Amino acid sequence: MTCVTRSGLAWGALVLGLLVGSACSDGGGGAPTPSPTPTPVVNTKPHFTSANAVSVPENSTAVFYTATGADPEGDPVSFRVTGGDDAAFFQITPSGQLSFKNPVDFEVPSDKDKDNKYIVELTINDPAGLGEGLILTVTVTDVTTGPYHVRRVATGLTQPVYATGVTDGSGRMLVVQKTGQIRVVDPASGAIAATPFLDVSSQVTTDGQRGLLGLALAPDFATSGLAYVFLTNMSGDIEIRRYATPAADRSRLDPSTAMLVLRIPHSGSNRNYGGWIGFSPNDGYLYIATGDADDCGTGVTTLSVARRCNAQGGSPLLGKVLRLDPTKDDFPADPDQNYGLTPTNRTLAILSGFRNPYRASFDRAYPRNFWVSDIGQSLQEEVNFVQIKNTYVGNTYHQDEQFDWPYLEGDIVHVNDTSYMRGAGYNRFTWNHGTGDYNANAIVGGYVYRGPAESLQGIYIAGDYSSGRVFGIKNDGVSPGLRLTQAFRPDIGTIDHISSFGEDQKGNLYIVDYDGELFVVVAD
Template sequence: MSIGPVTRSTVLVLLMLATACGGDGSLSGGGGGAANRPPSFTSPASVSVAENSSGTIYTATATDPDGDALSYSLAGGADQAAFRISSAGALSFVGTPDFEAPGDADGDNVYKVDIRADDGSLSTTLSLSVTVTNGGSDAFRVRRVATGFAAPLFAAPVPDGSGRLFVVQRGGLIRILNPATGAVAAQPFLDVSGIISTSGERGLLGFATAPDFATSGTFYIYMTNGAGTNEVRRFTTLGGDRNRADPASGDVILSIPHPGFDNHNGGWIGFGPDDLLYIASGDGGGAGDPAGNAQNPNVLLGKMLRIDVRSDAFPADDRRDYAIPSGNPYAGSGGAPEVWALGLRNPFRNSFDPESGLLLIGDVGQGAVEEVDLMRPTDGGANFGWNLREGTQAYNGGANSTAFTPPVAEYGHGSGPTQGNTVTGGHVYRGPVEALRGQYIFGDFVNGTIWSIPLSRLVPGQTVPASGFTIRDLRPDAGAIDNVVSFGIDQSNNLYIVDFDGEVFVIEPA
């Protein structure tokens, strides 16, 4: 079929218009410009950095096909909260990463974060993996620093920069040890052997120097008196001599009746970061807490107590020389105002982590489970469940109620490598051994086993099982670690192990 004259003219006009508009003679149109194209990353998708790194650890770079200026931001990833980034692409950690205490979501030192490059219209995302590597020496040794103590129970620093330790003996003496030389001062710092009972588990059980000890010479002990009542007593040193206590200065500031049994006395005392005195009391003894003390908020047994020893709100009562902190859960009513937490069986050894402010409690179990509990500064009123729960297990038919705070770690009774019979609460390691930093180190009194758990894994509401413990095979240069009764630290955060048979050991860099 032929094309008529009008049709041919129309086609010719269209071709001329296309050419005049810069076209190539086709009918495809044009004149709108090329579409904007997204940027693309040129920086790698993975990077390795040494632990404790600060400042910029990675610089994100990308190109834009259209030459547009780019800005960078965080777009997600499991560990986004651990990072910050500048608009120019400089990525850094919010805190300093610690290889021994992984802070990433998977706990494997590989942090996942998404970075966005944006040209103002379109963007591209890069999924970055940041691997934290070990930046220090892992080597350490265990050295016996002293032996010959009589039933030592506790060690605490002499707060004078000397590196010395107070060593508390159950029979009533407190001695001063120089770990550098192994020398023990001939004169005891304090002798209360004539006023205590050592029947069963009684004795001189706890010790703490006041935060202002260097100027005031004030310290506190937890002891069982001759009648079987547990007491917290305040002492001062003799004049200006911080190496000797004044026995005449002793003053009972808190009395905890403990009738009927001579076990489950608790005994740990310590000052928190709030400068308040925390006191751990046992449930009063007897299998299963027959009096139900631990769940009774009106009695002081089976509790963590908290008092302010800087003032006296009970001047008419010579057995209550302290004030009640306003934040205590029963400060107004509903229970004994001294109570900070309840539901404990025998919280014999505990500690505050100086960096996080967390209180870690080693609560000795009944016949099945040993547990580690954790308290944040805001957790006043926590109920750890005894005598209705033993660890995460029911006891006396106790239900798994949300009213109870589960332990952050537990292990069962037995003779296996992650079993035992009596937990000895420990410390979060903050000392010079790189491999141990950020690890909660604790043990078992009966079999002498010592374990560690990264503090980052001890999360309220979650329980680390024994399979998550790292077994620490600590072999000292002399002696043997077989009855771990306590852990202690000095002012340099070196960790000490107190063995009930009379030995004291220190963990130090090899």
Template sequence: MDRRSRTSPVFLMSLAVFAVVVLSSCSREGNSATGKGAPGFPASLTFTPVAKGFTDPTAIVSARDGSNRLFVVEQGGRVKIVRDGVVSATPFLDISGLVTRTGSEQGLLDLEFPPDFARRRVFFVNYTDKTGIGNTSIDRFSVSADPDRADPASRTQLLHITQPYRNHNGGELAFGPDGFLYIGTGDGGKGGDPHRNGQRRDTLLGKILRIDVSSGTKSYAIPKGNPFRNEIWGYGLRNPWRFSFDRTTGDLYIADVGQDEVEEVDFQPAGAGAGANYGWNRMEGSSCFKKEKCDKSGLVLPVAEYRHGRGDCSVTGGYVYRGTAASLKGIYLYGDFCSGRIWGLRRDGSTWRTQLLADTKFSISTFGEDEAGEVYVADYGSGTVYRVGAP
């Protein structure tokens, strides 16, 4: 997570503007943002305010337990519940005493509930703690007798990853269709990955990790099928700021923040991706990093990318829409933190097409998904969460 142009929050990462596909110009009007539209894409998006008053929101999460609650993560260390548009007065979780934010990309970065949460009543968080320069901690907590309150005394640390710098912490947590917990880590920070953590397989930095947290008697296990017999599932990432699995197909979409020129979206079909190398820092997007020529053999190249300019700076990954808006179904939504632009991405056979769908004034820090497959977006600046739709 770099922070280069505007006062950014966490993770923000680099400067960016579009390249992979033709973009339509958009204007914003009230609660909708309209573009020219293209075959297979809606002509505009709508943004319905759901809740406001959050401080530096970094994640929007559903427990998928039938309660229809949304959990909004605040970078400072609190998690608040939204139920029917009302924000809980008491936080679901408050670990602000454990969290460090000496760097703008540090803090409480994500929360995730396991598929069997209704039975196990445990959940997981990813944050930078008060050790060292602000190291990454992956913890498990239990819910108290009150379903709207976590039990702070139940904390168990699963993973602790030393960070060499205060940026590029990654932060994503997501359960895959295989039931395992996937974790996104950045390359450790500074510019250009000076320690080459992205390409090294003796460090957990610059990776997608996969661990088995199904046992309640130990912290985690290494799943069979992990390619290097450790936690690493995929590597060659700079700072994956949000990845997600399509709830219908199980496909994986990864938004990886670029350095000075390119933001990218990577893709893995369901059941694939073990040992995948996404290229950083040999590549930045589909271009050689700081070199005219480089070896691209064996690399997974992005299915979408955009180049810096026009106010873009840092990609924020979203979700494949599976809600009720027919014109959005099957479209992967992603945006840019600095410009507020939102794109849609869809695959037609072997071809990927992306289209600019909205030009907002939001500082897009995260997207979220509820139990019904509706997608939400957070404006980091105003602390407002919106439900995304289409006319």
């Protein structure tokens, strides 16, 4: 093609031709060079660079974790809460700052598994919406500093199994030793008096769960000097005995004053004795908790067999809570029975269906409220709450509550019979056997706290012999169980084998450890 230029051609047309890429040749021909095709950009999802686990102290709403991530293209990223069993408890900013919406309590876990491990899923996204998830485990830890602490009072005790305060204003504590002595402890100094309050070590057998197991001072001890003990005699039977102090010396019981109140045959087994004895602040009568002598358990699958077990109809006195008047003798011809039946019951037993009710207590603020722990066999531990009746049925007060062993172990059915109806009229709190922070393997009942530490007021305290864990119960029908093990960690020593709790005259709570230590909860 020949390119012709005319003198009158407008410069604008010439420029336009250049812009649109017109080509002129001298006839030699040729093709234009094509522009290269751009390489497509691939968007790769961002990924997390922060950890998948974090710990945070209880009661915190501050930021405790900052999510971080990287985007391969260098694009900005943002973060969201998108799932997890416990997602509802969390909030996160787009830049990744994670916090609890509201304070969470270590003692009352709210997470799905109730183990203080909260599971939340976080997601990281780029502007195009690509992203990935991260399952984050948030472990809530206990804050042990607070309005109370636990102080070690004394060491050097021998197999202590119970403690109670002397009701004479002295502040002294009496510690029962399974070996047959009751020692006097000064909580202020930790000194253990050289002379025992009582020594019957030559009169008790201590194999298995036998020994000197319980003590109750008479309500008028300050004037009468009378005290009652629960022990196993040389034949392995249960004996409830009364002793008296010399009139001029309330610091010791005189062994020569021993009087048998009640003997209960129990020689077939050295297990499941129960062992608690105490006076009701409501009616003033003596209450006794007895075990079932280990006569039933594994293999009891039918109602007909279970009904013959000691805790049910097999024994009138074993696997029961008994109530009697120790100031009377309705059986003068029987040397094994020196007590009176109270007008509040037709027989000694008022509560039945226990396996091993080792510890029990009354609430000093609400004296009809009775708590009794029952050591389980292989599945669950339990604590039961019941109000002792004080209303008439016919011409007598009457109470006959059924606590279900061996039909049930805790809430787990033993008998293979759907016709069985569990007892009513009481509350049951249970712990599965295991090693978790809310498991128990040998429950030890305590007291409803009425001491000077305000934050513990009204909470029932119990523990586990096998691990030293401490639990709390708010008996409101709503609150879950409390985990108090960390809060009860002492200033010195170790709480690892809780054998009992105790109260002094002022309501201070004591913890008895079987390895020889005595502790007390002190208000800050």
